[in-house]
Each structure stands twice: as structure tokens, then as C-alpha cells.
Amino acid sequence: MNGDHHHEHAHAARSDxxxxxxxxxxxxxxxxxxxxxxxxxxxxxxxxxxxxLQVYRALDKLLDLGMVHRLExxxxxVACRHPGCATHxxxxxxxxDDCGSVAEITDSSLVDALDTITxxxxxxxxxxxxxxxxxxxxxxxx
Amino acid sequence: MNGDHHHEHAHAARSDxxxxxxxxxxxxxxxxxxxxxxxxxxxxxxxxxxxxLQVYRALDKLLDLGMVHRLExxxxxVACRHPGCATHxxxxxxxxDDCGSVAEITDSSLVDALDTITxxxxxxxxxxxxxxxxxxxxxxxx
DNA sequence: GTAGGTGATGTTATATCATTACATCGCGTT
DNA sequence: AACGCGATGTAATGATATAACATCACCTAC
Ligand SMILES: [Zn+2]
Ligand SMILES: [Zn+2]
Ligand SMILES: [Zn+2]
Ligand SMILES: [Zn+2]
Numbered sequence: 126m127n128g129d130h131h132h133e134h135a136h137a138a139r140s141d142x143x144x145x146x147x148x149x150x151x152x153x154x155x156x157x158x159x160x161x162x163x164x165x166x167x168x169x170x171x172x173x174x175x176x177x178l179q180v181y182r183a184l185d186k187l188l189d190l191g192m193v194h195r196l197e198x199x200x201x202x203v204a205c206r207h208p209g210c211a212t213h214x215x216x217x218x219x220x221x222d223d224c225g226s227v228a229e230i231t232d233s234s235l236v237d238a239l240d241t242i243t244x245x246x247x248x249x250x251x252x253x254x255x256x257x258x259x260x261x262x263x264x265x266x267x
Numbered sequence: 268m269n270g271d272h273h274h275e276h277a278h279a280a281r282s283d284x285x286x287x288x289x290x291x292x293x294x295x296x297x298x299x300x301x302x303x304x305x306x307x308x309x310x311x312x313x314x315x316x317x318x319x320l321q322v323y324r325a326l327d328k329l330l331d332l333g334m335v336h337r338l339e340x341x342x343x344x345v346a347c348r349h350p351g352c353a354t355h356x357x358x359x360x361x362x363x364d365d366c367g368s369v370a371e372i373t374d375s376s377l378v379d380a381l382d383t384i385t386x387x388x389x390x391x392x393x394x395x396x397x398x399x400x401x402x403x404x405x406x407x408x409x
Numbered sequence: 410g411t412a413g414g415t416g417a418t419g420t421t422a423t424a425t426c427a428t429t430a431c432a433t434c435g436c437g438t439t
Numbered sequence: 440a441a442c443g444c445g446a447t448g449t450a451a452t453g454a455t456a457t458a459a460c461a462t463c464a465c466c467t468a469c
Contacts (some may be wrong), residue, residue: 143417163454176420181456186417197339198396200426200455217381219390232384238376239359239399246370247404249363254340254398257381262389285446304426318449323427328446342426342455 142186148172149183153193158225159201173220196220196227198256203227215239215253221261228261284329290314291325295335300367301343324383338362338369340398345369357381357395362402370403 139147141267152165162180171228174180184202191213194203199220205231207216215236219228235255243250281289294307304309304322314324326344329335333355336345341362348371349358361370374386377397385392 126337145418161455177456178420178458179418182417197398199348202319211283217384219385219388219392221390226386228390230388232380233382234380235377238374238380239397241370241376242359242374243361243399243401246361246372247407248399248401249371249407250361250399250401250402254396254400255381256339256396257295257385257392258394258396259385259390259392265389265391287447319427320429320449321447324446 132182143183145174145179145182146186148174149180150192151189153187153202153204156203159196159199159203159220159227161201166201194218194229196256197254198258203229205229207231215255217255217257219257219259219261221264222258223260223264223267226261226263285325286355287316287321288325288328291322292329292334295344295346298345301338301341301345301362301369303343311336334372335362338398339396345371347371349373354372357397359397359399361399361401361403362387363406363408364400365402365409368403368405384397 138211139150140163142150149165150171152168153160159189162177162184165184166174166180169180184193184195192205194202194205194216196203196218203218205213207213207230215231217230217232217235219226219230238248239253239255279289281292284292291307293303293312304326306321307326308316308319308322309409311322326335326337330337334347336358337343338345338346338360345360347355349355349372357373359372359374359377361372381392381395384390
């Protein structure tokens with residue numbers, strides 16, 4: 126990396142990304158639904174990516190930087206759309222099973238509730254996953 | 268099934284399970300950490316189970332009955348240990364990455380927070396996943 | 410400038426998790 | 440007997456993820 130990285134994170138900025146990392150990030154950012162690693166690979170065949178590992182390695186880095194999230198219940202990935210890109214402590218995802226839209230939500234009551242739970246169980250969380258699968262506002266109409 | 272099943276769920280009771288379903292459930296209940304479908308298959312080779320599908324079909328049924336939970340972040344399964352086995356509306360799991368222990372937690376503040384989020388987003392959840400990966404009380408000592 | 414370190418890359422093979430497709434069986438109902 | 444229907448057995452395949460190894464680009468130390 127380039128000189129001052131105190132803690133990784135903060136704002137890596139797309140300019141610091143390598144070619145493969147940029148390709149993967151741009152693909153995710155341009156998608157309107159989560160993509161699997163193999164989805165991404167398919168879309169980047171034309172750019173010279175041929176092996177899954179090229180995508181997984183880029184994803185690992187982007188996850189590290191906080192620019193991408195993994196949706197565990199889908200085995201898929203989305204670009205971070207967190208408004209303000211704050212602490213990212215406990216983000217919730219509302220995933221529409223009909224249209225595939227994903228809303229990224231931060232909520233202090235949720236953070237508080239999770240914090241209270243971990244305190245009372247004396248559990249030290251490293252990563253917390255909150256995913257709601259269901260129907261978005263639009264798709265409930267139909 | 269046998270006569271009166273109003274809504275599935277409630278308490279299927281192990282006596283209603285088929286042989287394969289019982290084998291899989293007993294294996295999960297006896298384990299002290301989550302098991303993958305292939306873990307279960309390995310342990311049940313001696314009982315005549317040979318193909319993944321035999322395990323996955325039993326798991327599907329047990330999940331349906333609410334007797335087993337799938338941990339999305341591990342692609343693994345645990346027997347339900349919910350004290351009282353209440354509504355199961357929004358269960359949180361605290362998963363120790365060191366020893367593999369899993370605590371199943373229900374908390375009304377968490378349910379409230381999630382409920383508030385879905386209301387304000389007009390999102391209709393069908394299934395909610397809350398998984399915390401980290402270190403349990405015991406493992407923080409070491 | 411040469412040697413070494415480090416992180417990204419390319420490629421092949423393999424591991425792990427899950428489903429499709431199809432034939433069969435048991436058992437209660439008609 | 441004929442049928443429906445859920446569970447079962449088996450083989451093949453699909454989908455997701457990692458291991459292993461060689462190479463390259465770049466920076467730094469000597
Ligand atoms: Zn985010
Ligand atoms: Zn939708
Ligand atoms: Zn439970
Ligand atoms: Zn532990």
C-alpha cells in the first residue's frame with residue numbers, strides 16, 4: 126500500500142485499488158442486486174478475468190476495506206451503500222426475495238440491543254450479521 | 268403425516284419423525300458444535316445413510332418443524348436449544364469462533380428494534396438471520 | 410545496481426456445499 | 440386393484456470456495 130495507513134479502512138478510495146479490485150468493485154456498484162463471485166466472474170470475462178480466485182481475492186480486499194459486504198444468506202456480495210459510511214458496527218440488510226433489492230440499514234436501537242445481549246452473555250463479537258429476507262415495499266403491491 | 272396437524276410446528280415431537288429425520292436430529296442434538304450436512308452424513312454412514320440428499324431432506328423437514336436452525340455464516344446446522352421454544356420470531360446466535368459453541372438468544376429489545384426497522388422501511392420480513400461471530404466467555408480467558 | 414521483501418496476479422486442480430432427475434417403496438384411501 | 444402421496448435410495452451435476460505453486464511489479468536496503 127502507499128504510506129500512511131494507520132488502521133486500514135476509513136476511506137481507501139477507488140484510486141488505491143488495483144485493476145482487478147476496481148473491476149470487481151465497479152461491477153458490484155453498477156449492479157442493482159447482489160452478485161455471487163461467479164456472477165462477477167462471468168461479467169468480467171471480457172476484461173481478462175478467467176479464474177474464481179481472481180474474483181475472490183479482489184473481494185477479500187474490498188471486504189477488508191469495508192467497501193463491499195457479503196450477504197451470508199445468499200452467498201453473494203454488494204457494494205456498500207451505507208449513507209455516510211459510518212462505523213459499520215452492526216448493519217442490517219433488508220433483502221427482497223422477489224426483486225433482489227437490498228437496503229443497507231443502520232439503527233442505534235439495533236446496535237444497542239445487540240450490545241446489551243453481548244454484554245449480558247459476556248460474548249465478544251468480531252463480526253455481526255443481520256439479514257432480513259422478505260418483500261420490499263414495491264413488491265408487496267404485486 | 269398422522270391426523271391432526273393444524274399448522275405444522277408447535278411440537279412435532281420426535282416420535283413423529285421418520286428414521287432418517289430422527290437420526291439427523293439426534294446427531295445434531297448430541298453435538299456440541301454446529302455440524303455441516305456432510306459432517307452429519309459422515310457420522311451416519313454406519314446407519315445406512317450414503318448420499319447427501321438423505322441428510323438434506325431430513326434437515327429440510329426439521330427446519331420446517333423448527334427443531335433445527337441453519338447458521339448461514341457457517342453453512343451448518345444446530346438443534347434448537349431455545350429455552351421454551353417460543354415464537355422463534357427473531358433468534359440471535361452467538362457463535363464462538365474458537366470453541367464452536369453456539370448460544371441461542373431471544374431478546375425482546377432486539378425484536379422491537381428489528382420490528383421498528385421493518386415498519387419504517389415498509390419491509391415485510393419472512394425470515395430474519397442474526398448471527399454474531401466472536402469469542403465466548405470461556406475462550407476470552409485464553 | 411543487485412538482492413531481498415512484499416503484495417498482486419495467473420493458472421490448475423481440488424475441496425466443500427447443495428440440488429436435479431428419476432426410479433422405488435410403504436401405506437392409507439377409494 | 441388402482442391411486443395418491445410422502446419418504447427413500449442412488450447417481451449425476453451444479454454452485455461456492457480454497458490450496459498450491461509459479462510469476463510479476465514495485466519498493467527498499469545494501
Ligand atoms: Zn456498508
Ligand atoms: Zn422487491
Ligand atoms: Zn430455536
Ligand atoms: Zn469459545
